[in-house]
Amino acid sequence: MATAPVQDYLEQLHAELAQVSGGTIADYIPELTRADPNWLGIAIATADGHIYQVGDSRQPFTVQSISKAIAYGLALSDQGLDAVLAKVGVEPSGEAFNSISLEPDTGRPMNPMINAGAIATTALVRDDRAPPLERLLATFAGYTGHAMDIDTAVFESERETGHRNRAIAHLLRGYGILESSPEAATDLYFQQCAIRVTARDLALMGACLANGGVNPVTGVVALKRRYVDKVLAVMSTCGMYDYSGGWIFNVGMPAKSGVGGGIMAVLPGQFGLGVFSPPLDAKGNSVRGIEACERISRDFGLHLFSVARATSATVLRRSYDCTRIRSRRERSPAETALLAEQGGRVRVYELQGELVFGSAESVELAMLADLAEADALVVDLKRVVAVGDAAARLLLRLAERVAASGKQIYFTETMHLYGFRRLLQKTHAAASADWLRFDDTDRAVEVCEQRLVDAAGVGADVLDGADLHNNYLCRGLSDTALDTVRAAGSERRYPAGAAVLSIGDTAQSVFFVLAGEAEVWVSTGEGGKSGRRVRLTTLGPGTVFGEIGVLDRERRTANVTASTDLTCLEVPFAVLDPAIREHMLANMARHFAAMLRENAELVRHLA
Incomplete structure (x- = not known):
């Protein structure tokens, strides 16, 4: 089977982006420096479950801040919208991901995509069904379709160096935003960020959000539909840190990035996009990941604010x-x-x-x-x-x-x-x-x-139109009767393009095609207006036209034009012997009965 055009495109894009250099691997978490700067994986998962992937799309890495979007959706499911909004806002901070952006009076973090908001959000993941970490892993599994685990080395590395995040957690506790221990909240947050994913996983996570919260491959509900738009809205305005404005301007898709080198983007109703490349720019976003997303959006005109009147999965x-x-x-x-x-x-x-x-x-x-x-x-x-x-x-x-x-x-x-x-x-x-x-x-x-x-090699199988035995209307007539038919008719010649019959003409004769071709057609115009010409059939030697109209001697209901130089035998039906007419009418009845049986599917199709 030929490869799909989307796959061809991704392979070409991967080859081009592999040549892009620049950026540095995050080093404030020492364990992240082990990543290979040459890794590059791209994956697209559509809302109907097709997955395209190239490069290092199955290379595991830690999800880092991309987890914030998933945790936010889980917190909304656990606590409800009002309870979450009471603890975490939704306004862009315009500052770096690790900034201490808290409302002066309430201490509420500006949004759930910066670290302060993410720690507060993760602390809201709780109910009686399972411990928070198990709930987080199970939720990720719903998005990706397989069991998830934690990179313990990265977790320990973040835990050893995460002093700023602990300080943020203590501030949140002082304001009453955190109701649990700051140490427990940050440990859970570090574990959440250390969950292992791949670019393919990110694409499927994005596809769940694109598909109303439902995993398009497994059918599992990863996030309740009523919260999907809330998560996508926050991703749109805050998901790319202090590059969020430039991102939505240039790429135009809700997205979330992580310092592990991943980017998850979503085109609602259509697909999820996952990109993985460890070198980051000054704002903490993957250099090649940004370029990949910008290219895909530009090449296919996928900006969210491009006007599209409809999206149909049943085109x-x-x-x-x-x-x-x-x-x-x-x-x-x-x-x-x-x-x-x-x-x-x-x-x-x-x-x-x-x-x-x-x-x-x-x-x-x-x-x-x-x-x-x-x-x-x-x-x-x-x-x-x-x-x-x-x-x-x-x-x-x-x-x-x-x-x-x-x-x-x-x-x-x-x-x-x-x-x-x-x-x-x-x-x-x-x-x-x-x-x-x-x-x-x-x-x-x-x-x-x-x-x-x-x-x-059957194209030369052309009937001899002069031999009326070949015509269905004359089938079964004796040679004497056929001689009578020939004698009753007149040979007519028409140059290519000439009109033979027109709608409204009196129906008096049948036309046996002796040589050449004729086209039977109608116009889509109404009330005498010209319209598009629609072919009903093309007839060659050994066929007949005009026979239907002579049944009741009404007006012609279709036009007939010579497709090529055309020779016909025109026979006035009324002058034929009654026995010959009855025989032809019987042949006509059998012929059209067979046509109705054979073309039942075509009738349904045209209907």
């Missing part, structure tokens, strides 16, 4: 192949049999709604899963109202992947999607001419079918 309205539903071109028996056998090599996908990163990514996975068995993909965008920048770039990468595999992809019904068309045309002018070749899905399917027909 794939329908998919089918040409064994089930074929183009409207009339096929010979040999061609029909071939497509019944090999039509699965042509896949059609009807999309709907608004395509954004998450919805486009899930659709691409479905297409790539089919690509191993398919020769051509047709992506119908008629019901898509908009394609976001991220989705457009993913579809572009999909097209590149399909083209590189030597197969075909066509995006149809795209005339209303100007931005998407421009991206393809600007990036791949030559290829896009083919990718956007058809505005009509039916035409694209017909071309894909024809490739199968030609490759199998």
Whole structure:
């Protein structure tokens, strides 16, 4: 199976960021200096459970301050919003993570993302079900989907050097913010920060928050839905220390960083992002982690405040192949049999709604899963109202992947999607001419079918239109009766593009196609207004048209145009012998009964 475009992108990004230097490993916790500055892991976990990862994405490291977001959510679950707000505020401090930012009168920390607020928050993790540390580890396990443990060496190192945090805890105790022992509170906080995670874990933690608090892989509720927006709000304004303003301006996703080199970012409704690279900038954030997040946000247009009208996890309205539903071109028996056998090599996908990163990514996975068995993909965008920048770039990468595999992809019904068309045309002018070749899905399917027909060598199986034995309407008639039919008709010739029948014409004759092709079509316009031309079928030698209208001699309900130079035998139905007419009517009844049975699925599809 071909790799997904998201995976391709991450591998390219990882290779580029591996060359980025700068930053220093945190040394105020001595044990952290053991980290390899070359480690770099990136992972994305989508809200529907797909995970992409590159580099050192499974390299364990300590979560450090990223734990503050998880602990805050747990404290809200344990104590409720009002009780937590009474102890910890939600205002950005604009200061470093270890600053002593307390309200002058109350001693309440400014927010739960600085150390003072985090110590107060961790002290609020308590109920009768289990000791606080067990509850923290169990909560992390709900987010990551596996059991968690503590790096005891890092914990001991933080405990040995955490004098400033102890001083903060004593101040909090003096103000009555802490109701427990300052030593017990800081020990629990140090243990919380020393929990081992990976970039993949961070991505899944972010995906839980993106998915309303539910782990998209395990289905476990990691955080009650009513608190998810509170955690994300605080992450947005305070999660990146004194770089929080610049972060939300440049990246535009709620996030939390840690001095262990990790960053957890969230795009609500779509995915969680985890990055790990130990060298930090002056503000305590991972240098390459910041760059990775900025690149991903910029390349895919993922800024939280970019306007998106809708996000749908069900943009794939329908998919089918040409064994089930074929183009409207009339096929010979040999061609029909071939497509019944090999039509699965042509896949059609009807999309709907608004395509954004998450919805486009899930659709691409479905297409790539089919690509191993398919020769051509047709992506119908008629019901898509908009394609976001991220989705457009993913579809572009999909097209590149399909083209590189030597197969075909066509995006149809795209005339209303100007931005998407421009991206393809600007990036791949030559290829896009083919990718956007058809505005009509039916035409694209017909071309894909024809490739199968030609490759199998049955394309030359063309009926002799002059031999009326081949026509379903004349099946079973004697040679004498057929001579009578021929004698009653007149041969008509039409150049390519000429009108043969028009809607509203009186229905008096049937037309037997002797040579060339005719297209039966209607317009979407109403009340005489011109509209889009919709093909009903294309007919070749050995077929007939106009027979339905003569049943009750009403007006024509469709147009017929010569697709190529066309020769027909026009036979006024009323002049035929009654016995011949009755035989033809019986043939017509059997023919349409068979069509209804064979096309039941198509009827459901069109409905």
